[in-house]
Amino acid sequence: MKLSGWIAGLIILIAVSAASAADWLHWRGPEQNGYSSDTGLPASWSPQGENLIWKQPYGGRSAPVVSKGRVYIINNADPGKTTEQERVMCFDARTGEKLWEYRFNLFLTDIVTNRVGWANLAADPETGNIYAHGVQGLFICFNPDGKVLWQKSLTEEFGRITGYGGRVGSPVVDEDLVIMNMLNASWGDQGRGGHRFLACNKKTGEIVWWSEPGGQPLDTLYATPVVAVINGQRLLIVGTADGGVYALKARTGEKVWGTVFSKRGLNASPVVDGDLVYACQSEENLDTTEMGGVYCFDGSKVSDGAPKLVWRRTGIRAGYASPVVHNGRLYVSDNGGKLHCLDAKTGETIWEFKYGTEAKASPVLADGKIYVGEVASKFHILEDGEKACKRLHMVEFPAGAAGENFEINGSAAVADGRVFIVTGTDIYCIGSKDGKAGKPATLPEEKPASPDAPVAHLQVVPADVVLTKGGKQSFKLRAFDANGRFLREVQAEQWTLPQPPAPPTPPGGTAPPQPPPLRGEISSDGTLTVAADVPAQAGVVAAKVGNLVGRARVRVAPTLPIVQDFEKIPVGAVPGGWINVGGKFTIVEQDGTRCLKKLANNSNPLLARAYAYIGMPTLSDYTIEADLMGTEKRRFLPDMGVVNSRYTLTLDGSKQRLLLRTWEARKAPGEEIPGRLNAKVDFPWKPNVWYHFKLKVSYDNGKALCQGKVWVKGEKEPEAWTIQVEDPVPNREGSPGLYGYAYGIPPTAEAAARNPGAEVFYDNVKVTPNQAR
Structure with a gap:
């Protein structure tokens, strides 16, 4: 496409920043709440040229991420053909040039073709590495140039569960961890299906912790965790398959608090503003027949393991799009395409605006404008007024050759003063000559750690490992304080191979036999050698310091024949x-x-x-x-x-x-x-x-x-x-x-x-x- 004068000049003048405030590394933006501080963004555009910087004929159903001058998306390639695969793609953010693509096969899943590429990508601000979760269960870490650094097959290694609908979790990067969530059933104490969170070392893929904060899953889901600091404690705020919201210590996975308010699992991701946590859903409430609701909890005020409910608005069916919170306002798209602007402190309505008919894409707030797509092939730019909302612009994408509409399910991304939009068939970069990158807010500071703080938690790393008969593994023991802050590596007083926890009893079934301990030996420095004459087994390693015990899961997988x-x-x-x-x-x-x-x-x-x-x-x-x-x-x-x-x-x-x-x-x-x-x-x-x-x-x-x-x-x-x-x-x-x-x-x-x-x-x-x- 030939570019107009000022746009060509804009491309020449734009400098690609290092991992910076300009990047959109999480699908909900740098503050993980759907807000961008960029300014000078367009109030109108056209796929034919107005404020269009570039376009590429590759679409998707999830949000793009922007990192170090590059844009990344995930989608399917060759749909309907024998060669159909899932694909991660990378483009130059300035010019739209396709830099690379990586294809990987589809297998062992009921997820249908138009839902391939469901999970959003995540980018690491330190390395620029990209993390993808495919519908078949491949969890892949790429370097910025598309080289696979490590990968896991979540389905085959951990029994990941999906339905046909495509609801799978998106990864999130925090410090040295990349965190994934899924429904799974594997072995031992994870033998029964549960909604679990898996934290890996972002550079190596080594498993650091598992967490299962909620109860029995009610549904598959796609809510993404967000990182917050509440009461000086670094937390992951997560929506779960039991219809609740929970807070986990980000570095250890320990549950801090939780509350359940829906009869189905959550799909909309929570957002956080200070100590306040916002969540929404469109299913039945626990205490009323009214469907759906928006909820505000105070994560700093916890009683009996649950955060204080500040307010709720039942009857707003907001189960798919995630909300935006900024400047005392909460913006919620309900399932029917109505945008609700609520007072974030009280939940009272400030304004409502009906922009569409079916909402899956989450709104993005930037430069006083709201950028949001709807399923029915339309993209809207709305003005966020003090007491009312109005439509500034709408683009309706033409139907295909057979009359089909191309859905918009993914949210927009904003980076370097530009907006990136993904439809079912194309990716667009739009912007104006006045576009400028903003400076996002940073998380509140944690309470300073004391070197003399007592050890409250022991973490054995790796937390989950697979060996073959006769194999060896060295474990480390890490100590954390009561707030989940890392203190130091410590020496265990004792390493053992105890009897593992009893597997859970299946619903309607009888309790299975108690499994034996791992057969093997573990040394005083934490080096495990499993028995060479046992081709397959599973169990745990335990390390003790005082009254504290840390554990790691060990599976011995059979080899051929x-x-x-x-x-x-x-x-x-x-x-x-x-x-x-x-x-x-x-x-x-x-x-x-x-x-x-x-x-x-x-x-x-x-x-x-x-x-x-x-x-x-x-x-x-x-x-x-x-x-x-x-x-x-x-x-x-x-x-x-x-x-x-x-x-x-x-x-x-x-x-x-x-x-x-x-x-x-x-x-x-x-x-x-x-x-x-x-x-x-x-x-x-x-x-x-x-x-x-x-x-x-x-x-x-x-x-x-x-x-x-x-x-x-x-x-x-x-x-x-x-x-x-x-x-x-x-x-x-x-x-x-x-x-x-x-x-x-x-x-x-x-x-x-x-x-x-x-x-x-x-x-x-x-x-x-x-x-x-």
Whole structure:
């Protein structure tokens, strides 16, 4: 695009600052409250040229971040094609030049294509590194030039849970930590599904702490934590899946206070102004049938573990867009596109303005203007008046060739006197010749730490680690005071391998057996060596100083080859070192042998359907085999299968077919959008019959060849593969696993316990490396 005179001059004169006040590192801005102190921002613009600095034909559904003269977005690439992937992109903030992109595969998720790229990115002010959370569960740290510094597969390593709706958490950077939140179920005391917060060293990915402040999750959610200093204490203020808001000590994850006020999980992120914490939701309240509400709590006044409620406004259904707080005003977009300006101290209405019909994007306040998009392809610039609001400008984006609208779900970003807007199809940078970067407010100072302060908390680092048999890990012990401030590294009086906490009892189930301590040795300096003769196990390391104890979680994952016939595992237990088996699977006696059973005693889809992950996500080029049997209940058959490198081979019970796929949100060919890798063949199969599954994934010429066989156990293996498919954008690694979806489960726990649904049984699991080609 040819640029007009003053804009070209503006680009030449703009100097790219180091990580500074000009950057928009958090999706809610430098103050994490939706406010920017930039001035001289445009009151109108046009996609055809007015106040348009640059445009690029790449859209998304989340907010951009701006760091060190670069703009970053996350979206999907090649939608609807076999090569569809998730993608992080980087542009020059001055010119719009695309500097790099990084694509990564979509797998093991129900999230659909138009919700890929849901989570917002985060940037680190110190290094300029970028953090992304993909819908498949990859948590990736990039350097500013797009090099992957570290990554984790949250789904395969920690049993991350998602639904089809796409609600996944966005990362946030604070000091030397990057913090992620998710619903997950992994092993041990995290075996039951919970909403948990995971803090990693931002440079290395080493896990520093876990926290689970709330109760049983009611829903998936996407509220993002914000950092605040209240009462001189550095806190994370978090919205949770149990319908509450909690405060955690930012450096340790310890819960300070919490309160629940909604019957569903929170999606709108909280905001903080001084000691006041604001939250909103659009679901049912706990004490009234009125839907939705806005709430103000005083985080400095805590009684019985809960902050003081200053005021609330029920009836405002504000469940998606996050509010803005600035200069004594709270700006709240409700679900129907009405903007409420409230007195932040009292909650009284100052003005209301109906700008749209459906609001998902959060408003941004800057230079006396409010920049906000609506789902229906419109972007608004509003004037924040003393007693009223008026529309300054609106851009309505044209429909596509097929008449479809391009949604606006992400919030704007403001940096260096410019505004960055992402629609479903494009990213725009707009600005005026008067645009100037402002200076955001900084957090209040913490109470000064005393070197003589007593130690109140011990933190074992790393807090969660995965080893293989015979592996070693050195742990450090860090001491914190009562306010969560780091004091020093300390020497433990004693390192032990205690019996781990009992796994939680699943809803409607019986208490599982108490797991044994880790088998291995730990030295007086905190060096752990796990047993070389135990291929898979899990437990804890403990360090003691005085009456304080710090703990770390240790998983020993099996390496290839893997052979598991379940005979040595106690009935009622689950395999050690496996992920996402607690409360969903159990060891039983069946036909004179022990095997693993997929439970069918809870109709909640998050429990009725499950993947059990056996090894690390870095395993590659192998074949998995197993015996599987499904039962029939109420004319329902289950779905059952095996997983290899993020590809699943599944017998579909209801449609009597065999599926080979990697991203279940994409239907099989001939059903709706073919999209990513999916293959199917008709395969009549019977209940109460054992079938042998075999799935091989190999690689050649940059492609993956996925080959599957299923036959009745005891019969001769067929020479030909039952189903096979070639993947041009291969999954090059991934954990082996088992899959089951139990149907026909009664809706109540009591009925399901008496008469469960269609179950799946697994036996003789074998995972072997492929022979060299």
